[in-house]
Amino acid sequence: MDIDQALKVVNGKLVGPRYEHTIRVLDTARELAQRFDADVKKAEIAAVFHDYAKLLSIDELKENMNDAREDSRLLCYHPELWHGPVAARIVSDTFAIHNKDILNAIRYHTTGRANMTLLEKVIYVADYIEPGRSFPGVEEVRELACYDLNKALLKALGNTIAFLVAKDALVFPDTFEAYNYLIFERE
Numbered sequence: 440m441d442i443d444q445a446l447k448v449v450n451g452k453l454v455g456p457r458y459e460h461t462i463r464v465l466d467t468a469r470e471l472a473q474r475f476d477a478d479v480k481k482a483e484i485a486a487v488f489h490d491y492a493k494l495l496s497i498d499e500l501k502e503n504m505n506d507a508r509e510d511s512r513l514l515c516y517h518p519e520l521w522h523g524p525v526a527a528r529i530v531s532d533t534f535a536i537h538n539k540d541i542l543n544a545i546r547y548h549t550t551g552r553a554n555m556t557l558l559e560k561v562i563y564v565a566d567y568i569e570p571g572r573s574f575p576g577v578e579e580v581r582e583l584a585c586y587d588l589n590k591a592l593l594k595a596l597g598n599t600i601a602f603l604v605a606k607d608a609l610v611f612p613d614t615f616e617a618y619n620y621l622i623f624e625r626e
């Protein structure tokens with residue numbers, strides 16, 4: 440599937456602000472992929488589909504998680520974490536996109552994980568810094584993303600963990616592992 444077909448498919452599924460967010464993630468992912476020598480075409484497809492399951496109901500998401508025998512730990516955590524794995528599954532089943540790199544970038548875009556691939560990092564950071572975002576600390580991540588993808592990712596993960604801890608929310612272990620891994624790797 441090429442990028443124009445992908446955009447058409449997603450335009451029919453994601454409406455309004457969610458489609459606009461997708462386009463901004465696409466532009467940002469392209470930019471990051473070029474800057475850090477990732478595969479631009481794969482980054483485009485992963486960006487366009489990353490939130491494909493975002494507007495499904497919690498029940499629909501849960502059904503998909505069960506049917507596909509997804510990581511059962513996720514079911515004990517926030518439903519917000521399910522749309523990545525479900526999108527990866529739907530994209531693979533419905534649109535015959537079977538490239539592992541693309542599917543994993545979609546799958547792990549919300550939680551991150553240990554030992555993320557370059558494409559996973561590009562999509563995670565693009566989703567975090569796209570120009571529509573206004574999280575506290577996003578500006579610092581944008582600046583880091585001008586020259587060091589790992590530093591940008593580490594800061595984005597740290598901000599997300601801090602945000603969740605501040606409201607006494609659960610933090611999925613993969614997010615801690617993503618964060619820890621980057622620190623081990625740096626030393």
Ligand code: DGI
Pocket residue numbers: 460490493516517519520548549550551566599603609610611612614
């Ligand atoms: O789908 P988007 O809104 O574009 O962004 P996303 O897929 O990165 O969703 C992020 C939200 O998920 C973020 O606001 C925090 C929330 N969240 C809840 N529990 C966790 C979590 N994020 C991570 N990384 N880890 C968690 O355990």
Ligand code: FE
Pocket residue numbers: 489490493522548549
């Ligand atoms: Fe998302």
Ligand code: FE
Pocket residue numbers: 548549563566567
């Ligand atoms: Fe994100």
Ligand code: FE
Pocket residue numbers: 460464489490566
């Ligand atoms: Fe997103």
